[in-house]
Amino acid sequence: MIRGTRAVAMLAGLMVVAIIFYFAQIGELTTLNWVVSNVLPYLVFALIVVFQSEIRHILADLGRRLTFFGGSSSESDTYDDIVLAANLFSQHQTGALIVIEREIGLRTHIESGVPLDARLSYDLLATIFRPSAPLHDGAVIVQKDRIAAAACFLPLSMNPLLSTQLGTRHRAGIGITEETDAIAVICSEETGAISFAIGGRIERDLTVEQLRERLSGELRRHITPVPLPTPIAQNLGDDPDSIDSPLIESDRKPEHGSTAEPNL
Numbered sequence: 001m002i003r004g005t006r007a008v009a010m011l012a013g014l015m016v017v018a019i020i021f022y023f024a025q026i027g028e029l030t031t032l033n034w035v036v037s038n039v040l041p042y043l044v045f046a047l048i049v050v051f052q053s054e055i056r057h058i059l060a061d062l063g064r065r066l067t068f069f070g071g072s073s074s075e076s077d078t079y080d081d082i083v084l085a086a087n088l089f090s091q092h093q094t095g096a097l098i099v100i101e102r103e104i105g106l107r108t109h110i111e112s113g114v115p116l117d118a119r120l121s122y123d124l125l126a127t128i129f130r131p132s133a134p135l136h137d138g139a140v141i142v143q144k145d146r147i148a149a150a151a152c153f154l155p156l157s158m159n160p161l162l163s164t165q166l167g168t169r170h171r172a173g174i175g176i177t178e179e180t181d182a183i184a185v186i187c188s189e190e191t192g193a194i195s196f197a198i199g200g201r202i203e204r205d206l207t208v209e210q211l212r213e214r215l216s217g218e219l220r221r222h223i224t225p226v227p228l229p230t231p232i233a234q235n236l237g238d239d240p241d242s243i244d245s246p247l248i249e250s251d252r253k254p255e256h257g258s259t260a261e262p263n264l
Contacts, residue, residue: 010050010051014047024036053178053179056179057178057179057200060103060104060179060181063103063104079100079120079142079219080212081120081122081125082098082100082120082125082142082185082215083211083212084122085098085122085125085126085129086098086185086187086208086211087208088122088126089187089192089194090187090192090193090194090208091192092192093188093189093191093192094130094131094187094189094192095129095136095169095187095188095189096125096129096140096185096186096187097138097139097140097154097169097172097184097186097187098125098139098140098142098184098185098186099139099140099141099142099152099173099176099182099183099184100142100182100183100184100185100215100219101141101143101144101148101180101182102180102181102182102183102219103181104180104181104182106141106143106148106180106182109139109141109153109154109176110141110148110152111149112152112153113138113141113149113150113151113153114135114149114150114151115148115149116147116149117146117147117148118146118147119145119146119147120145120146120147124147125147128140128147128150135150135151136151137151138150138151138152138153138154139151139152139153139154139172139173139176140152154172154173154175154176155172155175155176155179156172156175157171157172157174157175157178157200158175159174159178159200162202166202167190169186169188169189170186170188170195170197170202173186173195173197173202174197174200174201174202177197177198177200177201178199178200181199183196183215183218183219184196184197184198185197185211185215186202194206194207194208194211196211196215
């Protein structure tokens with residue numbers, strides 16, 4: 001559970017200190033023994049402070065397992081809109097970070113963003129992460145079938161084993177899953193690759209179908225497949241101006257004989 005985290009180095013340091021104290025007692029070093037006897041009662045509190053992240057993660061995992069045995073969450077929620085939106089973001093190489101809340105609440109992170117409390121939909125996700133939209137930076141947090149907030153700040157993962165190719169968006173997605181049981185769906189702005197983060201681990205370069213399977217598996221519910229939009233520039237003469245997408249600004253001029261309404 002702590003492999004690959006800062007806790008490993010901290011445990012190694014504590015072992016070195018323990019060995020020094022052990023040899024101090026054997027060598028009857030009076031001053032050092034006096035220091036140890038006075039500091040030892042406060043060591044427990046120091047360990048709690050140092051390993052607070054790991055302790056929180058262990059307790060959260062234990063609570064999640066107990067909840068699983070007691071009963072699963074509602075099966076009526078559907079997240080196929082997230083799959084469709086991820087497909088759109090992947091095609092247009094639009095950066096996006098969508099966090100799905102599960103048993104552990106994300107109220108602190110929700111309060112760091114702009115509250116929406118709107119019904120989860122493909123159109124709303126496409127609008128939020130449109131590059132020209134004011135809320136496209138930051139994460140969207142989903143609670144059940146509603147978008148709780150957008151432009152939320154998330155903790156960045158400090159895992160030294162993560163690839164240096166991962167940017168802030170991916171590290172934020174991994175960081176929130178290290179501290180909670182949330183699920184993060186990340187779309188890369190550079191490559192359009194879809195990633196899936198859970199439990200501090202990230203799965204990269206997923207297809208849309210793989211993302212649907214992972215979401216349905218982790219959320220323990222069936223997501224009915226929805227036909228995906230037609231791939232870009234197919235049967236359109238590869239003309240990007242003829243493509244309709246909520247992520248592309250419309251700059252086409254009206255045809256001869258038609259009237260265009262003025263922008264208000």
